[in-house]
Amino acid sequence: MRVLFLCLMLLACLPAQARPAGCNAGTVFEDRDGDGRRDRSEPGIAGVLVSDGERIVRTGREGRWSLPLEGDHTVFVIKPAGFAFPNGADGLPVFWRHVQPQPGPALRYGGIPAGPVACHDFPLRRVAPRKGPLELMVFADPQPKTARDVGYYERDIVGPIVEAARGRRAADLGLTLGDVVSDDLSLYPSMNRATARLRTPWLHVAGNHDLDFDAATDEDSLRSFRRSFGPDTFAWEEAQASFIVLDDVIWRPGQSPAYIGGLRESQFAFLGAYLATQPRDRRIVISAHIPFFDEPGRETFRRADRERLFALLAPFEKVLLLTGHGHVQRQHRHGPAEGWQGREPLHEYNVGAACGGYWSGPLDAAGIPDTRMSDGTPNGYATARFDPDGGYALRWHVARGQGEALHLHAPKLLRQGAYPGVGVYANVYMGEADTRVEYRVAGGEWQPMARVDEPDPALRRENLLDDASETLRGYDRLPEAEASTHLWRGRLPTNLPEGEHLVEVRAFDRWRGEVRSSVSYRLGRVAP
Template identity: 25%
Template sequence: MAAAVAVAGPLALVPATVAASPSEGGAYRGEIEVVAGEEGAAGDSVTGTVFVDADRNSTNDRGEEGLADVMVTNGRDVVRTDSEGRYELPAFDNMTVSITQPAGYQVPMDEHNIPQFHYNHLPEGSPDLKHGGIAPTGPLPEQINFPVTESSRTADAAQSCVIAGDLQVTDEEEVGYARAGAINDLSERHDYAGCGSLFLGDIANNDLSLYPDVKDLVAETNGPARFLPGNHDIDFDSPSPEHAFDTFREHLAPEYYSYDVGDMHFVALNNVDYPCTPGHDSPEGVAEHCSDPEGDPQYNGRISDEQMEWLEQDLANVPGDKLVVVAGHIGLVNYADEGEFQHQVDQTTRVHELLEGREAVAVSGHSHSVENMEPGDSTEGWREVLGVGGLPFQHITAGAISGDWYSGEVGENGYPTAIGRDGGRPGVVTLDVQGNRFQERFTVTGESDDVQTQLSINSPTYREWYEQWSERTGQAPEPADPSVVDREDLAGKTWLTTNFFFGSTGAGVEVAIDGAPAEPAERTQQMQGEAQNVGAEYSDPYAASQQLVHGGSLADRTMHLWRFELPEDLDSGSHTAEVTATDAHGREFTDTLEFEVVEARK
């Protein structure tokens, strides 16, 4: 296969202007300023100042101005700073005080490019946890001051924002795979320095001692690196939900927070409830699933009541013309697990209501699949499990840096193929934004943005082989030459399939055989409220063959597969199919597949 240069449609938004990276100098390095008080003098409130750090020394020096109208939160309440940059909030143990970075300003970053904008207050520290949790912070400080510096990068209405699903490293070997793959790609890009990257949970794969290695990874990227927690970032030995993400909080970020860039407001949520308990608004089945939080703890996709109250306050402080990006590890909805409550979020309809009338997009990871779900899309599972009809705005499942958990063959570039359960490949999503409008793009690890499709042949010969081996991934022999079809194949329905990784409703695929006029291919999943189509006829033959032979999941369903039935009367001999995939924004991507027709297989 050979991909041609993509052709941008008339509505295309260009990526943000290339800017110097933090590694090239000029990055704002620093930390928050914590002013200790006298022992026992702390009251029941926390105070401080958000100030413009003119000399970039992280200290609120005489003459440095306070910044008005900045949102500050303790995780429950949200206030804005006064005309002098001052704030006051109720104080309690085990709170995280943080600010919402305002557009036009940048909070300091540490040496790993991780923004410093929060303070954990836990006087006695975490309970005894395997991975450490939060060290004792001692008494409430007299002041918690938040430095910022002016930034033209975060003021710009044109932004490119990297959205990265499940890094999910299990050991040092997988840290090396991530470095050789997506992290190397990001180190060579310089278009996201203002908005940075947002890693959507499952940062580690249960071994939280790898967080220092993860921080070394993102030190190689070229913008602020932000994180939210996933179900593999849990302190599983925590005696209570209140400390289930303490190690994550100590190393990476608050459990939930917000920040502004350009004309966007990002909300990073923790929607992993562990140990889960049912709520009054939980779907059917949650009560049984979460029935024994002490003896048999489970996780569920849910936003805590406290966090929902915070979210309402946060959004109430956001102007109605901002683009709101709602990010969580577990998708509000997704296609791969559309009929399962655990892998979607209990309060999806409530979040939709909070965002009614706004420009919005939801982004998530978790399912290790690439899904670009447009407004109006619907599935049987969303309706039956969550009571969700057509989507009110775009929802994106960003795939995974780890792909299918670093499975499959290790290629010459030093990382596994890791083809996903949808047939997609590892990569990252970028939101290219102008004002409050955006266009999404998916970049396959190690490839240019032109690589957007995967072509193969779905024939009766393939389907027979698939059915024989479909329950034995990693054990199948190599299939018959997939580029050869015989007369029996053509008579029994043979399709040329196009896995259009970020294809969506509004996209289309056309196929031209041997230079004849192009004809439309049919999408296998219409996303019009129907049940999920599963099985050999709906699989990606290239992906499934790789997985059945080399290991991994099985690409037996996808929302972004198109198929074109090959004519029964094709002449014997070699043929060339030229495939043009056009996305919902009018951008065109061209790919070709060569195949051979024989009278009968030998």
């Protein structure tokens, strides 16, 4: 009765034209004592955006909002800069409520249970404005199949970051780019417990392995994901950037392929309404799971949807796309051929996987699998720094700090005087087509290395060891090596003196500057 009375009182205070046919309304208020409940002394906050994933309204002078009560959906607040949400019992920020008046379809992992339609008040607390850069931590595809894999995620990714943070937040904001799990949605709670150790506000993108595969429609395919993580399409604002999270997995049960990259009409409505509120010089960060570029020879993201999205983004001067899904590391620059009409190419960072090669390969001394990706990149995570002027810097971090920006592969021994047809390879994890990579041998002159579209030879060696072994070297073998987009080669001389020779490689990272590594090979004399 008390909830009903409060709803009626709230609706009585709203303008008649704003009253919904039900209690899909509430107040956004300043939670001064941090208890998550509104007290009489806690004022409403005007001008805050509230959405149902399609429509957006702005709170009035007293912090009140209302939306039409049409079907079941998730209503959420778009966090304004200078504010923070409280955390729920799972450690995730509480910025959404489900509106589910009728039972949804019966799903294996539960979906969203029906509940009475109630008024929703959202607490926000003021935080000191951050004047410097914003640090974003990005995990793509943690993708555990089992509780054992969740343990790898915690020991390989989360634990070392927590240790390095020494009781502080790991970053200002965190983001998982989909495939939070690998089909088993019952693992969500254990994944959330692990991620909450980072003490960082964490957002989640939906991936193709986060679907309710027994759902009959795309609209119902993320009900269990939404129960745990809230809206699948939303925005979040910080002083340095506006972040837009998009579910771009279109579920097509009974068709082949069963899913494709794309966006729904409701998402375009949300994007149009939200982007209209943003200044044209604002840094916009779009986060999704499936990359916006197509794979060679096939459409993996619907072209018409990509063109509509790019048309909405074209007026903005500073846009960055973050995606996952591929379990490789790629930098892509969109241009007119893909529908981008901006003045500069549109940068998409396709982030490597936290699980790498699906938690595969032989175990190391710590009992954690090798799990490098098919392009040879070791598993790990990315960070992005966003400056107040809209600039940004990206960096890849190898899990547990077991490496830096590149690795090298070279033979151990060559015959002195042999034809110089054998090379040293440099896999530069953040490399792009125009990245400058050079090498020198035995302290000689620096020479350019040539970018090659080949498999990483270090991973290829592991594949051959798997082939030759009569016993399994790991629970699952490493993925087969595929052509890398960031591999360089330099020819090794054989006309040097007999003995050991140092090979030094330097690459010029767009954001970090010069990064180096080295390896040695030996020249031996063989009698004719």
